[in-house]
Amino acid sequence: MTFCFTGIRNFPKLWKNNPYLVVGPGHFYNSLFLKDYNGIRNQQKLFSLKTASPQNTKAMNLLTAKTRYRRKEDEGSNKVSSDFPHLFAAGAAKKRSQMNPQSKDHALPPERNVIQLPTKPLNSEQWDKLKEDFKGKANFENWVITQMAHHNSSIDVAKSLLAWVAAKNNGIVSYNLLVKYLYLCVFHKQTSEVFDVYEIMKARYKSLESGGSTLLIRGLIHSDRWREALLLLEDIKKVMTPSKKNYNDCIQGALLHQDVNIAWNLYQELLGHDLIPMMETLKAFFDFGKDIKDDQYSNKLIDILLYLRNNQLYPGESFAHSIKTWFESVPGEQWKGQFTTVQKSGQCLGCGKTIESIHLSLEEYEFLKRKILRDVIDGGDQYKKTTPQELKRFQNFVKHSPPFDIVIDGLNVAKMFPKARESQVLLDVVSQLAKQNLRVLVLGRKHMLIPCARWRKDEMEKVQKQASCFFADNISEDDPFLLYATLHSGNHCRFITKDLLRDHKACLPDAKTQRLFFKWQQGHQLAIINRFPGSKITFQHILCYDTVVQTTGDSWHIPYDEDLVERYSYEVPTKWLCLHRKT
Ligand SMILES: [Zn+2]
Numbered sequence: 001m002t003f004c005f006t007g008i009r010n011f012p013k014l015w016k017n018n019p020y021l022v023v024g025p026g027h028f029y030n031s032l033f034l035k036d037y038n039g040i041r042n043q044q045k046l047f048s049l050k051t052a053s054p055q056n057t058k059a060m061n062l063l064t065a066k067t068r069y070r071r072k073e074d075e076g077s078n079k080v081s082s083d084f085p086h087l088f089a090a091g092a093a094k095k096r097s098q099m100n101p102q103s104k105d106h107a108l109p110p111e112r113n114v115i116q117l118p119t120k121p122l123n124s125e126q127w128d129k130l131k132e133d134f135k136g137k138a139n140f141e142n143w144v145i146t147q148m149a150h151h152n153s154s155i156d157v158a159k160s161l162l163a164w165v166a167a168k169n170n171g172i173v174s175y176n177l178l179v180k181y182l183y184l185c186v187f188h189k190q191t192s193e194v195f196d197v198y199e200i201m202k203a204r205y206k207s208l209e210s211g212g213s214t215l216l217i218r219g220l221i222h223s224d225r226w227r228e229a230l231l232l233l234e235d236i237k238k239v240m241t242p243s244k245k246n247y248n249d250c251i252q253g254a255l256l257h258q259d260v261n262i263a264w265n266l267y268q269e270l271l272g273h274d275l276i277p278m279m280e281t282l283k284a285f286f287d288f289g290k291d292i293k294d295d296q297y298s299n300k301l302i303d304i305l306l307y308l309r310n311n312q313l314y315p316g317e318s319f320a321h322s323i324k325t326w327f328e329s330v331p332g333e334q335w336k337g338q339f340t341t342v343q344k345s346g347q348c349l350g351c352g353k354t355i356e357s358i359h360l361s362l363e364e365y366e367f368l369k370r371k372i373l374r375d376v377i378d379g380g381d382q383y384k385k386t387t388p389q390e391l392k393r394f395q396n397f398v399k400h401s402p403p404f405d406i407v408i409d410g411l412n413v414a415k416m417f418p419k420a421r422e423s424q425v426l427l428d429v430v431s432q433l434a435k436q437n438l439r440v441l442v443l444g445r446k447h448m449l450i451p452c453a454r455w456r457k458d459e460m461e462k463v464q465k466q467a468s469c470f471f472a473d474n475i476s477e478d479d480p481f482l483l484y485a486t487l488h489s490g491n492h493c494r495f496i497t498k499d500l501l502r503d504h505k506a507c508l509p510d511a512k513t514q515r516l517f518f519k520w521q522q523g524h525q526l527a528i529i530n531r532f533p534g535s536k537i538t539f540q541h542i543l544c545y546d547t548v549v550q551t552t553g554d555s556w557h558i559p560y561d562e563d564l565v566e567r568y569s570y571e572v573p574t575k576w577l578c579l580h581r582k583t
Helices: 008-012 030-034 054-076 092-099 123-135 140-150 155-168 175-187 192-202 210-220 226-239 244-257 260-272 280-288 295-310 317-329 360-378 388-399 412-416 424-437 457-466 481-490 502-506 511-525
Strands: 001-006 172-174 334-338 408-409 440-445 467-471 494-496 555-560 575-581
Touching: 001 175, 008 360, 030 511, 123 155, 123 440, 140 481, 155 172, 155 175, 155 244, 155 317, 172 175, 175 192, 175 210, 226 244, 244 280, 244 467, 280 317, 295 555, 317 555, 317 575, 360 481, 360 511, 388 408, 388 467, 408 412, 408 424, 408 481, 412 424, 412 440, 424 440, 424 457, 440 481, 457 481, 467 481, 494 575, 502 511
Parallel strands: 408 440, 408 494, 440 467
Antiparallel strands: 001 172, 334 575, 555 575
């Protein structure tokens, strides 16, 4: 798609902010270089990819902070003691991967640049020269504008590129170039420039593709023409469901201009499309709420907190601060917030209240059991995981055994300490559990019974004396058996595997079942944290409380994500916002 200017006449309109730009081949823009381009003037080099922008500085600072944080982590990783992160604790997976000597840093291959990007506007001849030097196969203009967008070049440089292109092509600038230029205008918050591009696009196209509309929405919401962003949203709706970013921008625009009703209506519409709102959007409602004294508005904010609860979502650090500030601003209610942690016992260190239990209700448990047995184990693709004969043999075995207390993924546990003999590790684990009078089931493979250096016959015999064992064919997957045996034994039964069963979580049918599975897993998966074989094996304490947004009416407990801690989807935050009313 190309954008065609009706004539050179229209062109100066777009570039009206730049009096130095005279369009026409062969023109020089000498005077341009004398202008101060946001500090770029001081850079002596004409071409450089390292254009410093405030955003980059901020990103660098964050990166430095992250590096510092990780370094601190690394120092602590040698000692494996009580401060070893919980299996489901935020950042634990990251730490585990850092401890694993096999994991390598995935260094990116060095960037191959065909030419260097200009940091200052170029004249036609300079652009011609640059194009000659360009050795890449791609279209030169597209390549340059794409790189400029990547590196957030100043819009004057991009403008000189577009002027050169237009001059060469009878005023025709491709849509692609125009949209990327728009991206830069939005990025640098050049509102008047956004208006100009918007006018040109409106004049040329009946409707825009969603990328262009999205940028225009973002560019318009800060201006007094923010209502036009809502019209663009309507245009998007004619062909597709707008993105959560589109809604976020429009809601922010409405709040910025004090139009609360529009903001809430857009929010309802977003939920109606089954989109999960951006945390930024939710935070905006809390931030705006500080200045509003209105019960209806307050109730809607409480609904947002309940939405977080029902969807097992956690606010980020700055959102948590916004929530705290809002509560403390409610007149006459005397809320007091503090950032804190929860003790192993499930008691909040801030107020001493007990956090909700991790245990599933009988109803929830039965629901989850039914779903897993049907979707994960039978699931129509049982042949992929095991043979129907073997599944039948296993189901009979479980049916005729009394319920177990602990189910062990034998192969997985035995391989936990690479330097130790497998059968020895397995025996250590089983003996220790058997001493506590627990009924143990070991799930294994047939090959474990063939004596060899790693699987000693005497040790495997001792294992079989202290635990019930089921040995599957060497090709079977262990997980479905593990889940089946554990769930079949009842809500008290726990399991041991190093595996985090993520594949199974993914094949569960809906969000509700996935949440229940995650909760059940947190409450039932035992982790071995002792990393020194030969000594006594230590199990990690299972969290007895549920990490979820919760309330008792006069208190709220809200887990939140810290900015500098990377949390995997199967981990939970360790930091909490505790809010309670002074009575
Ligand atoms: Zn508390």
